[in-house]
Amino acid sequence: MGLVGTIVTLPFAPVRGIGWVLDKVRQTAEEEYYDPAPIQEELVNLERARSEGHIDEEEATRREDELLRRLQEISAYRAQQGAGPGP
Incomplete structure (x- = not known):
């Protein structure tokens, strides 16, 4: 882009x-x-919370399923983006 092009497009620089x-x-x-x-x-x-008895088995299983689904979502996204599996 030459000088004229730069001057003409200057008003669009903030955008x-x-x-x-x-x-x-x-x-x-x-x-x-x-x-x-x-x-x-x-x-x-x-x-750790499960083994220490801070949460019951049912709650731990429910939360674990949510987290594993989230990890699958991340893996699928990264595969789609070409980044491969995470670290």
């Missing part, structure tokens, strides 16, 4: 900048949402 920022925010949010580490940590904490 492009906002678009770039919104894209970065979206990417960061997706990375956090699809990060398996917090889910894995919660599974460990759930097992």
